[in-house]
Structure formats: structure tokens, C-alpha cells
Amino acid sequence: MSGPDIVMYEVEFNLIKGIMAKLRTDSNAQVVFLVDKNGQQIATAGDAEHIDATSLASLTAGNVAATDGLAKLIGEREFSILFHEGEKDNIHISIVASRVILVVIFDERSSLGLVRLRVKRASAELAEVFAGLLAKMELEKAKGAASEHATPFSEITDDDIDALFG
């Protein structure tokens, strides 16, 4: 397979959640999502109950992928920010560390300028966490089965798989 799988550990997950909660408060946003470029949701901060987060993650990733394609067509490396303005709610989408997507949903209680400013700071912090996470993933991989995070699939049987389908 190309590239490593993404693995999230408890420590980094809490760090990420902390950064996102702060971003949401500082930017006065309704909700903040972190999504990976393949459409998997990583973390959320804020009131996400009325939003279908799984669909949001997949559509955001599709949107970013299509925009990436457009960028390459005209010779740009990437468009690092996307902004969608609605009547009441707006979506600010940015790429963090070329790897994950930060989505901020906000209304008239905030502004594009404030969101951009706060996203910039949070992005730098998130990039640091992800750099650490990647290094940790490599280390765990090297340790292999001896790792405390050995794959849960190391002893998977056909029966386990059949059980999933009832």
C-alpha cells in the first residue's frame, strides 16, 4: 500500500482536541472539524449534533481533492484555503501540514478575518502534533508486535470476519 496508515493515539488525540477547542472559542466559531485527506473524520469541537459529521468529512475531502486537481491544472501546488459563504453560516477549509483538513463553521458572531487569524495559529500547533504523531507511528511500526499498540488484527480469524456480517 502507498504511504502509512493513519494511527491515532490517546495522547495526541487529546492534544488535538485541546487545540481545536481553543480554536473554536478564540474564533467564536460554532463547530470545528478535523478530517483527513481521505475523508475520515479525526476530531470535532463544538456543537456538532445537528451536523452529519461523517458526510461532512467525506464531502470536504472530495471538495479539497477536486480543488487540488484544479490547482495542479493551472500549475499551482495547492490552494491551501477554501471559503464558502452562505446566507447565515460559512465554512472555512484549510489544509494543515499537507495532510489533514481543518474545517471551521461560523456565523455572523465571528468574521472571516478572525477565523483566518486563529486558524493560522492553530494550524501551526496541529502541524507540530502531526509531525510527532508520524514519528511515533514509525517508531511503533519498528517495534512491531512488541509494541503496546500492536495491531488489533494480529490474530484475526475468518470467524471474526464472518461475525461482522451476522
Add this chain to the structure above:
Amino acid sequence: MTFINYASREINCKIVYYGPGLCGKTTNLQHIYDKSNIGTKGKLISLATETDRTLFFDFLPLELGTVRGFKTRFHLYTVPGQVFYDASRKLILKGVDGVIFVADSQEERMDANIEALDNLVTNLQGQGYDFNTIPYVIQFNKRDLPTAMSVEDMKKLLCRRNEPIVEACAAKGTGVFETLRAVAKVVLQELNRGQ
């Protein structure tokens, strides 16, 4: 590119349905959506044209249950089958964990099947995957049609590795879950091997 979250004990895998236009990729997803229990499935999202042809992708998240204490979720995607949507197909293959090729059994669609299969091999390569090693299942769809080619002949034309083959009639639901089960099996086996 499986996403394993030790904090919330979740594993997410991405499965892509590939195949020529009108072979039944969206129909597969629609059947899974219709027959799955509420609560285990999310919304079925279709980015389609006004005439219901897939424009970008269909997406269905599906929670299968627990393996070794980890909640296992499959994200099912289809690609647009029409030849001129190649740029979109490439994007959807990003981060794929398993591929289902849906082949149309009608004799007159064999050329389209072969063209789509060649396109899959090329596009996988473009994303850094090797067609010969990626978890992969082929579905022979529309077996109920009178113009369907024999399974043996289809195997000769379309099978390029020792892949699992599932015969199906997606419109009636036959073989749809069997195909999903077959791909889930090879994806989870690959996870086991790969780490």
C-alpha cells in the same frame, strides 16, 4: 489508508466500487443502504447529474460491528463510470483500502469492462498502488440478463489475478452483501499482514 484510532477504539477502511458506466456500482450501494439496519448506516450521499448518472461519487458509511474490541467502519465509495470523468476517478482512489470491480455481464459491454479495468490498473498505479497486491474482488453483475456471457468466458477476459469472484444481480440484491463480505475479508486480512 486505514485510519486506526486507539483513543476511540475505531478502525475506518475505504472501499471503492469501480467499473464501466451503468454496470451497477450505485445500485450495489443503494441495495446495501436499503437493507442495512438503521443505526449501522449513515446517509447515502450521491453527487449525481439530473439524470441520476454519478458525477463525482456516491458515499455510504457503514458500521459493521466490533473486531477484537475495535469498532469497524467501512466507507463505501463509487466512482463515476463514464469515460470522461477520469480525473474524478483518480481522486476517489486516494487512500483506498480495497477495490470492488463491478463488471457488466452483458456481452456487448465486455469492451467497456476491459477498458475500465485497464483504467483501474493505471489509476491505482498513479496513486502509488499495485493492482496485483491491493485487496481486490470482482463482481460479475447482471447475471440474470439473457445476454449475459458465461462465467468461464468472463473469467478469461477479466480475471487478472487469483481474485475472489462474486456473481450478482445488484438490482434484485443478489450477491451484493456477498461481494462486500468478500472485500471486507481481504481488506482485514491485509491489515493483519501489513502490520
